Amino acid sequence: MKFRLVGVLLLAALFVGVVAPASSVASAQSSAILEEIAVRDKLVVAQESLLNTYRCLYDIDTHAVSGGCVHGNPAEGPVAPGEFHGVPTAEEVVVRDKLIAAQELLLNAYRCRFGIDAQLVPGGCVDGKPADVPEVVEEPPFVFDDEKCRGLRLVSTDIGITDDTITVLVMADVGSPLSPGRFQGSIDAVKAWAGKLNSEGGLACRRIEVLEHDSQLNPTETTNGFLAACENALALVGTTALFVLDSTDLQTCPDARGNEVGVPDFAFTATEPPHQCSKITFAISRPSVGCPYSGHGPRTAQSQVGPVWWILKNVQPDLHGVYLIPGDLPSTIMSTMPQIRSFQEIGVVIDAEPWVSGFTTQAEYGAFLQTMREANSNFAYTGSDDQSMIKWRSEADALGLNSDNVIWMCSQACYTSAFLEAGAEIEGTYVWLPFLPFEEAAQNQELADFMAAIDDPFPPAWAAGSWAAGVLFEQIVNDVVAEGGLNALTRQAVLDRVRSLNSFDVNGWWGPADFTSTEKARPCFVMLQVQDRAFKRVYPEAKGTLDCNPNNLVALTRDWAQEFKG
Incomplete structure (x- = not known):
């Protein structure tokens, strides 16, 4: 009975709100909402079509299939999306999101019950039912509670900086069949670092937004990550990519004014000569080699x-x-x-x-x-x-x-x-x-903050390095702001400051590093x-x-x- 009830509700809900009176004038905001509605309506009918396929194939809840089933298939074929004629509102989007979630629940119930497409079920199946998956707790809303931020007029000063956000990109080799999940810890660490800062009021009175890119142990995907950073981010943070065979796109990336200053790259490691000798890369794991270098x-x-x-x-x-x-x-x-x-x-x-x-x-x-x-x-x-x-x-x-x-x-x-x-x-x-061990969090506050934020009793070493890269970026941004104010933050200002930094020890967690030269090791x-x-x-x-x-x-x-x- 539970399957039948949900199936009826889904079919009825599919057509709710599609015949409301039309709005005569659509604002720019309404157009954006209309696009969101269209995307969701396509997903709704796609999932309803899949539900009907399961119903006819396994002879369950067939009364919910419009036109019934013929020879194990829906008689009327796939469900066709209807055209939206109502007033586009945020509530319409919410209604569809709830419907999509309900469809997913029923799809997963079918998948586990009949052992079909079970790999699509989050957490897998247990005893013919979807496994319990811990609820994802949404991040609390961001609030500027620092007194220095109140009443200030912040502006967009460069790519990746708006009046209320700083965007960074973390790139790591994760999805390669050669080493699946290899450097996922780097991505986790940068997100944890950003989450900690945001919970404390952000950076330069702005919220940090983290973009992710999987370089896949692949030089092409690595370059694609650099291009994404060039277009969207103030800087890369925590880069853990082993196939940086060409950093030209990163070094010549134009800023908001069209100047080819490059994108600051606060990497965990740099293994290839083009990455080690990049004029915009500052790796926590120091290259410790002379630059420039031709490769021979x-x-x-x-x-x-x-x-x-x-x-x-x-x-x-x-x-x-x-x-x-x-x-x-x-x-x-x-x-x-x-x-x-x-x-x-x-x-x-x-x-x-x-x-x-x-x-x-x-x-x-x-x-x-x-x-x-x-x-x-x-x-x-x-x-x-x-x-x-x-x-x-x-x-x-x-x-x-x-x-x-x-x-x-x-x-x-x-x-x-x-x-x-x-x-x-x-x-x-x-x-x-090269750093204090995780077991000694009581001896260093930065290490303690890392262990609390990363939510892993024993994170990989590259997670520690990528967190350290975040702390380096944080320190450089704070230095720029301290000298020039909250609207002085640009890619060029970040590069100028980090190039003159001759001692950085991640607040005592690591030994000091000198970023004025690529030759000096920790x-x-x-x-x-x-x-x-x-x-x-x-x-x-x-x-x-x-x-x-x-x-x-x-x-x-x-x-x-x-x-x-x-």
Whole structure:
């Protein structure tokens, strides 16, 4: 009976409001509402046609099908949209939205009951019924409660800035079949950062609006993201795209006055030379390389060696072993080689430096372990991700390698909940970070704000980097406003300010970064170790601190493409 009642209501509601008296004059606002009504009417009839198809196919609620069913199909075919003749009002839009929602409920009930198109049901089906999906809580209305904003006349000063909004775009590689959902954390972090600021009164007396673009590990989609930012946003924030093969569109984008100043790009990371050397890109994960660069020949690079220095001084003075190079992209190989050579510069002997892919199986790690056996290696470092180290250590256990005699080490790529879930096999692994660990939110307010806003007990490291990019943008905007006022905000003003910033530490959460040069790396780190399935700080001992000794950095100039022998 429930299906029959809802079906009758849907059919009746389909024709409600379509024969009201016509309005003689339509204002611009009425025209806009009329477009909204037309869009919804098309969706209503499309969903009603699909409902009728289900009804006839499965012989349920067939009385609700106009003309009935013939041979399992609606006798009158698809429902045709009617022409709206009434007065276009916001209430008409609301009525249709409610109808569309009711149709969706019934469609999903049919889908789960008969096992058809179940992939379209949010949350899936459970026992033949749609799963319960938590209700989405709408964001509270934005209110300027800061006294400095009251009574001020704000104006649109550039693309992406209106009298009441600042629009930014976050672009990340998410929807690629090679690595589904890879950098979704970057998008989540920027939205969380914007939500926090909006809840506190916004930025420059304006609400932050976040546009999203999925670059899909694809150079074409990456360029499309740059074009979208050029057209709609004051800046990019949190960019986490690995295929920036050409940044020309971003660097030459015109502002509202037609000047090709470019779009400020507050990225999390920049891996390709055109992105690293872009005059409008300011990556939280510093490129640490010389610019400009043609892509060939010698290039100066700074590398963080502090964590390995600490191992040499405090754990094992004679390190020698295998370094796995992430070999899926030429850019990751090029960015890894300076670190390997810098390790050698401070006394580490590299027994082998094979490349590894995200598709390398656990069994294939056996070849690396055989090299370690033959060389009696006591050091194993992966420049890849957490899954690489998990496979390596799991295969070591399977082959009976004495892991207690090996220093296993990884960067922030292993700082994940999935790594801890691997259990006893990864016990004792050293993991170093360039920022205070999530477990120390009590020691830093910015970290505490991030953990509260991101709504994830263990977010990915790139989420931390993209949040930091948001904080950098926030600081630059505040600096521009402090100097020139609330209507001084433009792309050019943002670029001028960030180019002169020589120290930024994300309010003490990260070590300081210098944005006046692409060559200067962050010198700071904290060393963690997996102990009893948890990340434990081992150095420096005091919570809330980082080792920022400038000697943690080694600078070398080589032709890095020639250094890779794989």
